[in-house]
Amino acid sequence: MSRNLGAHLAALVCWLAWFSFAQDTATLTGLVTDPSGAVVVGAEVTVTNVATGTATRTETNSEGMYRVPFLRPGTYRITITAKGFKRFLRDNVTLSVGATVPVNASLEIGTVADIVEVTASVPLLETETSSTGTLVKGDYFYRMPLYQRHVRSILYLTPGVNVSGFGYGGGLGGFQINGESSDRIGFFEDGMYGVQPTGGNTTDTIQNTIAEIKVLTTALPAEYGHSAGGAIVVVKKTGTNEFHGLISDLVRVGAMQHRRFFQLETFKQVNSTLLFMQPDANLSGPILIPKLYDGRNRTFFLFAWQKLIEKQSQQRMYTVPTPEELNGDFSYAGSGVSPYPIYDPRTTRLVGGQWFRDPFPGNIIPKSSWDPVARNILAQNIWVQPNRRGTPTPTGFVDNFMAMPYKKVFWNNYSLRLDHQFTSGFRMFYNWSYNDRWGRLPDLSILNPAFDDTLRATENAWTTTGIGSTYTFSPTLISETRLTYFRYKAYTPSPAYGKDWAKLFGIPNIEAGSMPEITGVPYVANPAVDVQEHFNFREDVSKLSGRHAFKMGYDLLRIRRNNYSITNSAGVFNLAATTGLYPNGASIPNTGGKELTRLLVGAVSSATFTVNLLSNLPRNWIHGVYFQDDWKLRSNLTLNLGVRWQVQSVMNNKYGQQSSFDPDAPDNVVLGARGVITHPKSLHNRDWNNLQPRLGLAWQASRKLVLRSGFAVSTVDERLPTPPTQEYGSITARIDTPSGDYRPRFQLSAGPPLPLPWPQIRADGTIPFLGSNYGSRGASWVDRNRKSPYAMNWNFNLQYNFSGNYLLELIYTGDRGVNGFESRQINQMPFDWAWNLRQNNPAEFSRVEGNPQIYRPFPNFGTINFLTNGANSVYHAGTVKLEKRYSRGLSFLTYYTYSRAINSSTGNQLIPRQLDRGRADFDRTHQYTGSMNYELPFGKGRRWLNRSGLWNAIFGGYDMVFIYRIASGNPLTFTYAGSPYRYMPTSLVAYRTGRPNSTGQKAHLRDGWADIGGDRWTRANQSKMIVSMDYFRYPEAYTYGNVGRNTMDRQRFIDHEFSASKEWRIRERLSIQLRYDFQNPFKWYNLGPPDTTVNFTNPSIFGTILPSTGNEATTANGGGQPLQNITLAIRW
Missing domain, CATH: 2.170.130.10 (TonB-dependent receptor, plug domain)
Structure with a gap:
């Protein structure tokens, strides 16, 4: 946005008195009557914010009703006057965000000089809304x-x-x-x-x-x-007529942090370092300039700051090569497992129409067979040596190095808000917030820092700023305006960029600059920058007419992204696998070693060299208008009737570089083939049919009972749709292995053959595919008639207010997601086709297995994704919620929810959707949450020891806060590996891959699953399965498994946090607070899911909880390592 445009928009906000959303405000409404019950027309209503002194005035209409929207949450005083009646005064009316609070008034006969003061708390019942x-x-x-x-x-x-x-x-x-x-x-x-x-x-x-x-x-x-x-x-918060401030610091040191569940040593044992601090402060009040300006009752400010500093050592598990592996020995003698045999891809040969490949004797790659580049790379001394045995697998030991890397994290947050009231009918505000984050956790498995990708620590920054105004045209017509700018920037530097890595590695024929990406070698990527922005202009008008409260508005959201990264022109080298081959060329199951075996051999099966030509520049406009009518049918019945309409632009890049697959046109790369990548100006039709009705009612059946219900349709934003850019963006030279040929193309030490096959850029700027492996040629087909997804949700809500400060709610909610976006792979054949071919023509099926690419519907392409609609979901939940408003030192909120979430997941239109329709990954059947704040009844202003002095200093001013959560576990999906059987080629045949068969019994956690054996710090004692593999078996050859998606719950989730504080009041407006927090005080650990890969060749791991990094909750998630914090705060 140019500066001139920004200045014009700001000026527009200042003098136009429009608005958009009132989402951060509340509404005050009511009916004014005389002693006989007749409505009073023209009564003057004044609503005053007690803290700021700012006032808003309106009048009752012909129905005796008044309505004051766009009020900031806070405490208000309401004054109502009318000729011939006493002045009505209602104090301490508390308004909350989004609330519509009714305050009715019955005026008494008399003079305005007489005052009738009414004292009553705002009811907990929501009698005006249905959300x-x-x-x-x-x-x-x-x-x-x-x-x-x-x-x-x-x-x-x-x-x-x-x-x-x-x-x-x-x-x-x-x-x-x-x-x-x-x-x-x-x-x-x-x-x-x-x-x-x-x-x-x-x-x-x-x-x-x-x-x-x-x-x-x-x-x-x-x-x-x-x-x-x-x-x-x-x-x-906003500033008030008095100055207020806060300075506090939250601190945690090593003695206040317990070890994680699987952490072997305590902080004391390893002499670890920990410093966690989170200081924060704020200052607010009126803007006062001595002898120049007094902003009380008019101009206010709020400034706040917060910082996070974290420096601590954290236990991490890594997998590093063993000395034996670095010497070419992959036999794993004495490990207790049988290694997968490894083969030499350089011996691959075709003899008599059959493929052969020789194994390495004894699973040892002799140094005489190593590629010189591998020698040079290993000479860089990249990895540390193992310091623990780890877990043996057929492809080596995992988690065989434990370390305590020193983590550093720094966050900065700033916030500013300015408010000014010009008149009782015109006010403005300005809002600004900024936060940045930087952090790094070193990878201590990397000994040579030149190969440590964590040095590419990303610098993140977010900025939000906005300005708004509210203007009262008349007592029944009010409007407001807002303009918002949001910006996110991420910059990722690269210490590896700009060096001659090819020379260091000994790879000829490639240029300096980027680090070559080679299978089995830690890779440090190139620099990247990402800038995301949106501009939001919103307008809203509120009109009171009779018993109708109308609200209408316009919303504009402009979104854009500038994303650029330097691609790897030094090459991405995909090294040939060390698996065995069947005579038809298919890989033999349970063969091949870890990536290091491929590096030592150094045989390249394919390589790509890419130069970026343009940035990723998606753009989007979203326009929305709405109309809402809150209709007071009766004094105890309100209808909420609304409709919203929204339309957004077609997905596009700034300069039109976009593509879509056309299945019917002839290919311009492979002559005689069908299907081509096209570059239309518009990828799909704009969806204009996005009408979103919103309906609801609130019926106050009695003074203590309200029944509410609502229904809403909401269009889903495709906030930043990124169009496909095949044949745009970058130019790539490919050295591929032809489809059906399993021999490597060249050795790393020989370098890629020159000249590199760079494609010629066409006159229109597109870049044709150049290569022989069409399986690597991808395409995206955008559905011309794709629609905007939408969500329908509904609720039925019963609220009962008993004992004054208690509110009981019974809530049923439902939701259905319709026409969600999905990507479907279409370049495959149906399973039945492959099954029938195998039964009727085994020889032809063998050729299919050996070279599946040529049997695709479009053999000139690999994966073709059809971008369309189709994803659906459904959710139902019943909730019992109990809330206590603060009184006698106690407030709490607690609820229990029983729910079920179901969706479908398929990436292929040939796979019936019902096969994968099941519980959503996030589904939790049972959830209970409770939070409570309790002020101990001792000290000044409380029930006992209500006095100043020594007793109050010692025993008074204590508060406690509790949070407790428990929930069912998310569901698990089971897969398999290590099967001795052969299955349909997954690149060609569409079927549900990777699922085992059931033995007929439903899998479940074993009794006493929380006991995982011995002590949790000795890996040998962590061998108890919490779910057995006996529930599963491998699918038969060329079939697929019958176990569905998300069929068993994992372990329950449990969390508890506790806080205790003591306050000393030094003066009336000055206090000091000392606070102690304890997160997970009872050490209820939440562990990660068990291993769910059915593998009968390595059965010791299935169903166990591996102590790998990340396989237990952290305190950030709840139920992680117990943490204690101390906070010292000064308030005035």
Whole structure:
């Protein structure tokens, strides 16, 4: 965006008084009557924010109703006056984000000088809206012992949210709301859309700035777009007429951190280092310039800062070559396992129409057979030597090196908000937030740092800024405007780039600059930069007419990405496998060694050399309009009627470099063949049919009971669709092995034959495929009639308010995802075709196995992906939720959910979808979550010892916070390996691969699965299976397994966090707090899933939980290593 355009847009915001979304605000409404019950028309209503003194004025309409939208969450005073009536005053009215709060008034006969003051708390019942969700106050949220203060951790406390694996509050990945994927979750900070265009990350709000945070799960009002999978709405605090501030520091040192479940040594045993600090601060108040400007009641600011510093050693398991392997010995004598035999691909030969390849005697590759390049590479002394035996497998030892790398992480967060009220009918705000992250965990299995890819540590930075205004045209017509800019930048340097690696390795005929990527050699990639941006302009108008509260608006989202990486012009060398061959050329199962065997041989089966010609520049526009009517049919019945319409641009690159496969046109590369890559100006038709109805009702059956129900259709954003770019973007020289030929092309030490076969760029800038292995020629076929996916969700909600401060909710929610995007491989043959051919013509089938490429529907191509619609999902859940509003020092939120999420997964249109329809990966049948804040009843202002002095200093001011979560495990899918049978060639035949057969019994965790044997630090004692392999067997030859997807639950998830704090109040507005957090105090560890690969050649591993890196939860996920934190805070 140019500076001039930015200036014009900013000016537009300042004087146009428009708006878009009111997603960070609340609405106050009510009916004003006289003593007889007749409506009072023209009564003046003044709503004053108690903290800032800012006021908004309106009048009752002909129905006696008033409505004040776009109010910031907070505490308000309501004053209502009318001629001939006493002044009505209602104080301490608390408004929360997204709430529509009714405050009715019955005026008494008298003069305006007389005041009738009404005292009552805002009811817990939601009588005006039909959406479901969870609201948490910012101060309560700040007191929670949440890991690293991540705002998205609110999802852990929300009914209807499932977590895939362990989850992590630092991003949206892994969270699903009502069965919809995480990339469909919207995030709004002060109404500004803050989701990174490629998904996963959002604006990282500083926790101490939050006034309220709310998660909306179903039946969102029509004003909400970009949120088909629910929305997180964050409202930041604003400055008030008094100065307030916070300075705090959270600290953890080594003595406060326990070891992980599989960690062999404690921190003391290895003299490890740990320093974790998370200081934060904020300052807010009116803008005061002595003798020049007094901003009280008008101009306010809030500035906040937070930093994360982490320096600690972490135990990691690595797999490194053994000294025997580095000397060419792969026999694994004494390991207790039989190694897979390895073959010399250089001996591959065709004799009499049959293929032969010789094994290495004794599974030893003699040094005389090593390629000189392998010698040069091994001379670089790349790896450390093993320091433990590890786990033996037929291809070597795994997890045979343990180390404590020193991890460093640094995050910086800044936030600023400015508010100014020009008049009671015109106010503006400015919002800015910035955060950056850098971190590195060295790979200590790499001895030579030149081969350590962790040195390419990415520098990440996020910026969100926006400006908005609210303007009152009349007591019944109000509007607001917002303009938002979001930017994410990731820069990844490369210490390996620019050196002459080819000379060092001894590979002739290739250029210097990049490190060659060679099978079996650690690779350090080239530099890359990624910039993602979106611009959001939103407008909204609210109109009160009779019993109708209308809201309408327009939403524009402009998304773009500039992504560039330097490709590898020095070559990617795919070394020939050391597997055996059947006479028809198919690989013999259970043969071949690890990648190091291929490096020592140094035989190249294919190589590519690529030069990037352009950046990845996808662009997208999304336009949305909506209309909402909250219709007060009766005093106790509200209908929420809305509709939203949205349209987005066709996927495209900035300069039109895009492609799509045409199955009917003749190929311009392989003469006489069918199918060609085309380059249309438009890849598919624009989808205009995106009408999204939103319906709901709220019926207050009695003073304590409300029935609510809602239904919504939401179009799914394709935020940053990246078009296919085959024959664009980069120019590649390929040296391929012809289809059906299993001999290597050249040796590494000989280098690629010159000249390299660079294709000639066509006049239109496209680049034709050049090579003989058409299996490596991919294509994407974009469905011309692809539609925007959408989600339908619905709810039925019963709320019952008992004992004043308690709210019981019974909630049923449902969701159905329709027409999700999917990619289907179409260049294959049906299974029945291959089965019948094998039965009726074995000789021809043998030729199919030997050279499957020529039997593809399009033999001039490899994988052809058809980009279309078809993915579907369904979710149902029942929830019992109990909430207690703060009173007598206690507040809590607890719920239990029973749910089921089902979807289908197929990457091939020839595989019936019902074969893989099953439980979603993130499904959890049972979930219980509870959180509680309790102020001990001792000290000043509390029930006992209510006085100042020594007793209060010792025994007063203690608070405790508890969080407890337990849930069923996610489901597991079983695969197999090591089968002695031959199966259909997967490149050609479409079938469900990799699934075993069932023996007829349903697999389940064994009783006492938590006991994994002996002690958890000795690998030899960790041999107990938690699920048995006896439930499975290999599929028969040339068949596929009958075990479905996600058929058994893994271990349950359990988590507990605890916090205790003590506050000393020095003066009325100055206090010091000392806080102690303990995450996982009872050491309830959550372990990773057991090994699910059925392998009868190595049965000792199946069903066991390997102590590999990442195979247990971390504290970031819950139920990880127990952590203790101390926080010292000063507030004023």
